[in-house]
Amino acid sequence: MTDPTCKACQYSWPKVDHFIADLGLSKAYLHEDQFFPGWTVVVFKRHATELFHLAPTERIQLMEEVNLVAKTLAQVYEARKINYELLGNQLPHIHWHVIPRLAGDPAPLEPVWRVQHEPMLRSGSDLQSTVQPLQQAIQNASGITNRRAPH
Amino acid sequence: MTDPTCKACQYSWPKVDHFIADLGLSKAYLHEDQFFPGWTVVVFKRHATELFHLAPTERIQLMEEVNLVAKTLAQVYEARKINYELLGNQLPHIHWHVIPRLAGDPAPLEPVWRVQHEPMLRSGSDLQSTVQPLQQAIQNASGITNRRAPH
Numbered sequence: 001m002t003d004p005t006c007k008a009c010q011y012s013w014p015k016v017d018h019f020i021a022d023l024g025l026s027k028a029y030l031h032e033d034q035f036f037p038g039w040t041v042v043v044f045k046r047h048a049t050e051l052f053h054l055a056p057t058e059r060i061q062l063m064e065e066v067n068l069v070a071k072t073l074a075q076v077y078e079a080r081k082i083n084y085e086l087l088g089n090q091l092p093h094i095h096w097h098v099i100p101r102l103a104g105d106p107a108p109l110e111p112v113w114r115v116q117h118e119p120m121l122r123s124g125s126d127l128q129s130t131v132q133p134l135q136q137a138i139q140n141a142s143g144i145t146n147r148r149a150p151h
Numbered sequence: 152m153t154d155p156t157c158k159a160c161q162y163s164w165p166k167v168d169h170f171i172a173d174l175g176l177s178k179a180y181l182h183e184d185q186f187f188p189g190w191t192v193v194v195f196k197r198h199a200t201e202l203f204h205l206a207p208t209e210r211i212q213l214m215e216e217v218n219l220v221a222k223t224l225a226q227v228y229e230a231r232k233i234n235y236e237l238l239g240n241q242l243p244h245i246h247w248h249v250i251p252r253l254a255g256d257p258a259p260l261e262p263v264w265r266v267q268h269e270p271m272l273r274s275g276s277d278l279q280s281t282v283q284p285l286q287q288a289i290q291n292a293s294g295i296t297n298r299r300a301p302h
Contacts, residue, residue, distance in 0.1 A: 052222035071203035
């Protein structure tokens, strides 16, 4: 269920202070680079690398969890479009990038990967002021009352 | 259910000769640029732009159709990894990019969008020799017997 060589299984990524919510089969974290505001990653809890490796019930639940995050980000950020990406080229452990594309997007027609930029890292109160509204919005949307530590 | 300004609704994209399979709620087509061999697009039949705009039953079925295509591409191309992307930045009509990343990939750690290249277009017998094995493999995997014209 876990892979000792996988940084998602070993909880070294994403960072714990970026935790947003435990969704059931997955956990949502704010992406470390907030150049695109609201970029969130949804990390499957157990080690798996492809959707077709999951049991159908797992796959369905995971996608409903991704959908909940997407809907919440669209509302909180008034997004023009959501990008949903499961790549795994560098870290095969299933994690979805859920990226709200906003009205002020610097390259609205392009995938985020084509937009060269300096990473916008957040920490401390700046990070918390981004994470907390998302925690609250997902809690409201899902009825999640579990606020325990993420790991 | 259709948008007169949408090229997916108006059947001007993807090209009809790239048709692979009618999956139920969506249709699969070979992507016009085959620089990454096997790149397939799964186009939702009716006009919708976000996963959370779909009824849960539609969303679940669509994702099972995407999953079927991913599993088939992984087998046919012996892929190292599958990339799954729903972007819609240029064409908001829901279409999934399902991209097998192969052993000989020129940039295995990068999203495809970062790999500059000349598009590799296929036509005629060259196109058919790529499409037909995928048609057969998806037919075998899904039990689809419907081989009617795609539109």
